[in-house]
Amino acid sequence: MVAMKRAVGQHHGNLRRAIIDAALDVIAASHVDDVTLRAVARRAGVSAAAPYHHFADKDALLAAVALDGFEALGKRQLEILSGNGDAEFKLARMTAAYVSFAWQHETHYRVMFRALLPAGGTFKDAALEAAARDSFERLVGAIAAVNPALSTDQAVARALVAWSLAHGAVDVGRCGAALSAEFDAAGFANDVGAAVRRLAVEPPEDGGQH
Amino acid sequence: MVAMKRAVGQHHGNLRRAIIDAALDVIAASHVDDVTLRAVARRAGVSAAAPYHHFADKDALLAAVALDGFEALGKRQLEILSGNGDAEFKLARMTAAYVSFAWQHETHYRVMFRALLPAGGTFKDAALEAAARDSFERLVGAIAAVNPALSTDQAVARALVAWSLAHGAVDVGRCGAALSAEFDAAGFANDVGAAVRRLAVEPPEDGGQH
DNA sequence: TGTACATCAGTGAACGCGCGTTCACTGATGTAC
DNA sequence: TGTACATCAGTGAACGCGCGTTCACTGATGTAC
Numbered sequence: 001m002v003a004m005k006r007a008v009g010q011h012h013g014n015l016r017r018a019i020i021d022a023a024l025d026v027i028a029a030s031h032v033d034d035v036t037l038r039a040v041a042r043r044a045g046v047s048a049a050a051p052y053h054h055f056a057d058k059d060a061l062l063a064a065v066a067l068d069g070f071e072a073l074g075k076r077q078l079e080i081l082s083g084n085g086d087a088e089f090k091l092a093r094m095t096a097a098y099v100s101f102a103w104q105h106e107t108h109y110r111v112m113f114r115a116l117l118p119a120g121g122t123f124k125d126a127a128l129e130a131a132a133r134d135s136f137e138r139l140v141g142a143i144a145a146v147n148p149a150l151s152t153d154q155a156v157a158r159a160l161v162a163w164s165l166a167h168g169a170v171d172v173g174r175c176g177a178a179l180s181a182e183f184d185a186a187g188f189a190n191d192v193g194a195a196v197r198r199l200a201v202e203p204p205e206d207g208g209q210h
Numbered sequence: 211m212v213a214m215k216r217a218v219g220q221h222h223g224n225l226r227r228a229i230i231d232a233a234l235d236v237i238a239a240s241h242v243d244d245v246t247l248r249a250v251a252r253r254a255g256v257s258a259a260a261p262y263h264h265f266a267d268k269d270a271l272l273a274a275v276a277l278d279g280f281e282a283l284g285k286r287q288l289e290i291l292s293g294n295g296d297a298e299f300k301l302a303r304m305t306a307a308y309v310s311f312a313w314q315h316e317t318h319y320r321v322m323f324r325a326l327l328p329a330g331g332t333f334k335d336a337a338l339e340a341a342a343r344d345s346f347e348r349l350v351g352a353i354a355a356v357n358p359a360l361s362t363d364q365a366v367a368r369a370l371v372a373w374s375l376a377h378g379a380v381d382v383g384r385c386g387a388a389l390s391a392e393f394d395a396a397g398f399a400n401d402v403g404a405a406v407r408r409l410a411v412e413p414p415e416d417g418g419q420h
Numbered sequence: 421t422g423t424a425c426a427t428c429a430g431t432g433a434a435c436g437c438g439c440g441t442t443c444a445c446t447g448a449t450g451t452a453c
Numbered sequence: 454t455g456t457a458c459a460t461c462a463g464t465g466a467a468c469g470c471g472c473g474t475t476c477a478c479t480g481a482t483g484t485a486c
Contacts, residue, residue: 015429015430033243036471036472036473037472037473037474038471038472038473046430046431047430047431047432048432048472048473048474049430049431049432049474049475049476050429050430050431052473052474052475053428053429053430054429057473057474058472058473058474113381113385116385116388117381117384117385117388129389132385132389133389136389157397157398157401158401160382160386160398160401161375161379161398161401161402161405163378163382164374164375164376164378164379164381164382164383164402165371165374165375165378165405166374166378167378167381167382168373168374168375168376168377168378168379169371169374169378171323171327171374171377172370172373172374172377173374174327175323175326175327175342176370178326178327179339179342179343179346187367188367188370188371191367191368191370191371192371192374195371195375195405195409198408198409198412199405199408202408225462225463246438246439246440247439247440247441248438248439248440256463256464257463257464257465258439258440258441258465259441259442259443259463259464259465260462260463260464262440262441262442263461263462263463264462267440267441268439268440268441
């Protein structure tokens, strides 16, 4: 898919995209820290300097990779939301889609979170922040659809908890698999989905909409 | 606390411990990847080669740091479990202790998980694995105490979900703070605790103890 | 259609850097007699 | 108590490495006339 042959000096069709794809390849086979600009360039079959014509620096490349991930996840969410089924079914599918995305593209998922949470604690990439926010808003919407009695604040609060659950399940699932040979990943994913459902369904203490 | 003066060539009192403390200092001010052996040695006021008299290599040092974290967390858990209060109160305190440990010593916490989840997917350090397992078992016990109708398998399954929740809350809390200025960290932590409580309390579908 | 030229998207060599680790060493400490 | 000696826990210099990034360059492409 990557590293197509090319006469020296010839222009590349769409190197920007090819570099992101190469980064995904490198990432798929790596621990997060092993993702280096040079490894990505190597994988794309291009010199180490070439990426600088498309990205300001390594962080910008990783931000683009992260954005790519949020877009893929967002697309998946939109498919589910615009598909068939009632609100509870859609929430279940969204939860499952999130966890399985993170499990299947683990390093990519970690890059997404790392780009989202730089050292300072504030975002630097507006597009990335917007994509993350959109994704979160869709979760809030899915929960509100399941439980219309919730105020917006309540739906947001529950979405934060649901997000924590799904996010934490990525690492815990890996730990579970390592800690115990008979760890049941599918059962665990199911438990997570059920917990999110219960969380959403629970009536508000004050009846909501104050 | 670290880097005490010493005549050249003189023996250090307990450099092993001093190096771990220096690592914690470096870690407290760092992103996870910035933790280097050399920085730790520098911080301990010792040559870059000195740690090799106490740790096989960098990974072994980080494993020791991770173990230190699990032991601190375990001590906290035992204090709570042996203290006053009913089972629900103790579970609430354990959840709060976990989340606040992770928030207050964030990089340390990340080192713990990183050491626990090496690239391969299987643990390499037996002491570390044992400490992590003990910590998890205490959570299982706390949940079983809250809800005696649960079978062991059911308590384990719920503990995994509760662990995911607390673990995920670390990153999500940081994201929430970054995404929204009026993010209420204390309220969020409270929501997480309440969710864990509800998770534990929920009666088993089949009445448990089959 | 042909030619001149600006622009674009690559190359490859080089930079300085900090890293993990090794090594021969040295001085302080503990022990045997 | 003194002396000889093995061991221990440091030092500092050096190693090779791969990294991110810069730079002058070059050949292909697109455009004006």
